[in-house]
Amino acid sequence: MDAAERSTSAQGPAPGEAEHHSLALVNTEFELPTGPYEGLPDGAAAGRWLRERGLGPVGQVAQAELRRLRLLRESMRTIFSAHIAGEHPEKQALECFNVALAAAPGVRELTWSATGPRVAVGERPGTRLEAVLTQLAEDGAELLTGASAAKLSACGAQGCTRLFIRSHAARRWCSDRCGNRVRAARHYAERERGAK
């Protein structure tokens, strides 16, 4: 296990990542006081991540595809962060996001099952990775315009850049680890003040 893998398993997924592929993608790269973390360092890792998310089967991701995936991640972080700050995202980020959204849109089809009507997404044009990029962007668009949009937050722990969806109003950290780090720092600062 290398340093990167240790970092992510110690931190664990942030709330909302299980429900949203887009949030999980944004959180494959973040900063911690201990240093930066890159969860998609190469094509093999990217292929593994996509398979783990059930977005495969994608074999090894080619270099050019990895660039597109990382570009979407970057634009998504810009857009999510702007939303959290109550600002408009940069035009370039929106353009990049929309390119992914339009890469392989599936035709929607109304079908009937035993439980009633449902909308299914049919075959997507484009390459397998383009289909994945569009699915990630669609999920991001749904997150930003859905019920969870107002709960999208940045971790309040100093030095941590992970994003998460607040499970309850008072939640401010992306993980117990960050919460403990903040409490420990506060405790230390109070003790320092008390000693003077």
Ligand SMILES: [Zn+2]
């Ligand atoms: Zn955090």
